[in-house]
Amino acid sequence: MSAAAIEAVGLTKRYKSVTAVDDLSFRVREGAVTGFLGPNGAGKTTTLRMVLGLARPSEGTATIQGRRYVELDEPARTVGANLEVAGAHPGRSGRNHLRALAAMAGLPPSRVDEVLRLVELESAADRRAGKYSLGMRQRLGLAATLLGDPRVLVLDEPANGLDPQGIRWLRDFLRAMAAEGRTVLVSSHVLAEVAQTVDDVVVIHRGRLVQQGPVQSLTAAGTGVLVRTPRPDVLRTALDRAGLTAVEAPDGALVVDGGEAAQVGEIAFAAGVPLHELAPRSTSLEEAFLALTTDAPPEVGP
Amino acid sequence: MSRLIAGELIKVRTTRTALGFAAASLLLVLATVLITILAGHPDTIEDKRSALSFGAAIAIVLLLFGTVGATGEFRHRTLAPAVLIAPDRLRLLLARIAAYVATALAVAATLAVITLVIGIPLLAGEKGPDLATGDYVKVIAGGLLVAGLAVAIGVAFGTLVRNQVFAVIAVLVWVTILEPLVGLIKDRALDYTLGSALTRVAQGGDDRMSLGGAVLVLLAWGVVLLAAAALVDRRRDVD
Numbered sequence: 001m002s003a004a005a006i007e008a009v010g011l012t013k014r015y016k017s018v019t020a021v022d023d024l025s026f027r028v029r030e031g032a033v034t035g036f037l038g039p040n041g042a043g044k045t046t047t048l049r050m051v052l053g054l055a056r057p058s059e060g061t062a063t064i065q066g067r068r069y070v071e072l073d074e075p076a077r078t079v080g081a082n083l084e085v086a087g088a089h090p091g092r093s094g095r096n097h098l099r100a101l102a103a104m105a106g107l108p109p110s111r112v113d114e115v116l117r118l119v120e121l122e123s124a125a126d127r128r129a130g131k132y133s134l135g136m137r138q139r140l141g142l143a144a145t146l147l148g149d150p151r152v153l154v155l156d157e158p159a160n161g162l163d164p165q166g167i168r169w170l171r172d173f174l175r176a177m178a179a180e181g182r183t184v185l186v187s188s189h190v191l192a193e194v195a196q197t198v199d200d201v202v203v204i205h206r207g208r209l210v211q212q213g214p215v216q217s218l219t220a221a222g223t224g225v226l227v228r229t230p231r232p233d234v235l236r237t238a239l240d241r242a243g244l245t246a247v248e249a250p251d252g253a254l255v256v257d258g259g260e261a262a263q264v265g266e267i268a269f270a271a272g273v274p275l276h277e278l279a280p281r282s283t284s285l286e287e288a289f290l291a292l293t294t295d296a297p298p299e300v301g302p
Numbered sequence: 303m304s305r306l307i308a309g310e311l312i313k314v315r316t317t318r319t320a321l322g323f324a325a326a327s328l329l330l331v332l333a334t335v336l337i338t339i340l341a342g343h344p345d346t347i348e349d350k351r352s353a354l355s356f357g358a359a360i361a362i363v364l365l366l367f368g369t370v371g372a373t374g375e376f377r378h379r380t381l382a383p384a385v386l387i388a389p390d391r392l393r394l395l396l397a398r399i400a401a402y403v404a405t406a407l408a409v410a411a412t413l414a415v416i417t418l419v420i421g422i423p424l425l426a427g428e429k430g431p432d433l434a435t436g437d438y439v440k441v442i443a444g445g446l447l448v449a450g451l452a453v454a455i456g457v458a459f460g461t462l463v464r465n466q467v468f469a470v471i472a473v474l475v476w477v478t479i480l481e482p483l484v485g486l487i488k489d490r491a492l493d494y495t496l497g498s499a500l501t502r503v504a505q506g507g508d509d510r511m512s513l514g515g516a517v518l519v520l521l522a523w524g525v526v527l528l529a530a531a532a533l534v535d536r537r538r539d540v541d
Contacts, residue, residue, distance in 0.1 A: 054386070056539060076387045079386075081386050083382055087379060087382050087383040088383075089313070089317055091317040091319070092316045096312060100310075101384070104309030104387045105387045
């Protein structure tokens, strides 16, 4: 197993009677782009705040490169984090916001110009942050994360409020960061925003881990076989005897959970059931994500 | 620590808040000096020192400057980026206080020069004894001391309270209403109130308490508020 750039063990955060994060453990691989996914209110931001030392866990620990955030010698040079949209005073220009942060981190003022160029915000750098569009504020936040040229990036919902061009820019940005070998943990409540970019996913729901692994693992559990027959009852009984579960879709097709198309075909042949359609079925990422993060399971469809 | 102070100084300098409070301080000082001398015609040493006491005029303004600056971090949710760079909250708070004190001292030094340039020629035309060099030193030293201490207390109080509107109202109600009520109940207790100590330091002390004693009272206020702010801030989650 490769080294963990970020590791959470038993993270729990309680606010009076509400448990926002519940015994959450996960690992983020070094050099991988990991999507931290879950619906709104799942506990993503609270978790990231605990990882970054901004919130105290009720229980558990979170480490970055083996150390708690508060123990890092030069946090800005180790981790770049963007939890709030820019976090800049509305009356301060983007450039001055970055100048202040750079000074605090002991970085030269020239680094401010470099990161402004990286996020393509040079032309608006001297305008007050309060006048920025949401997309510009997101870019300013990303510029701040890059100031110390860190190897680990933690981005909380960076696609929030971005238009399609902005989302495309963000994807390219994340790809560029990944190509440089950086570790990126990026949270989102919309899988489609990050699905094309991430290597791994950590999916949480109601503060608990529901899935962790390569992005393909989301759909692995949802594979099956779609089959249409004029005699579904007979086929279902035959499949049952073979240890396979079939569910009838609203349009009358049967969805067989697991198994191979060839296996289902042979069972149907042995049972003397004619088939009108037989096809492997894979769940889309979005369906799998919804299935994991919706309290009521979605309707089974073809 | 110097890096954090440099960053906090950039933050103070790059919004209009500091400029606004500096402008308000200037107006108050000009009004105090001109009205006190031209309309009040001071003719005793004490009255003449009081007329030049720019520190008394700006103490509350600088107390509010520190309060607004510290609460502004919470109001505009700008604290997280700084905490991510400097996770030690106490160091960050001390750096913020240092930056605000440096700014307040610069404002106070400028106002001291303006006060003397305007006040000395005007006082020369008034009756009574002239101020000695020691009187000027007390007024200037008191003004600078009160500026630094007032803004530091403001930052500590703002960090403790967080809510900007509540903090500003609390400062005003405390200093202008509640503390004078304390004086009605027990006159001697008034010597240890924040407002009285600010005025007394600004005027270089008086016959009830020396400058050093008044500075100690203000330091006690500052240390208590700073300790409370540091304790609360350390345990608080950052939004």
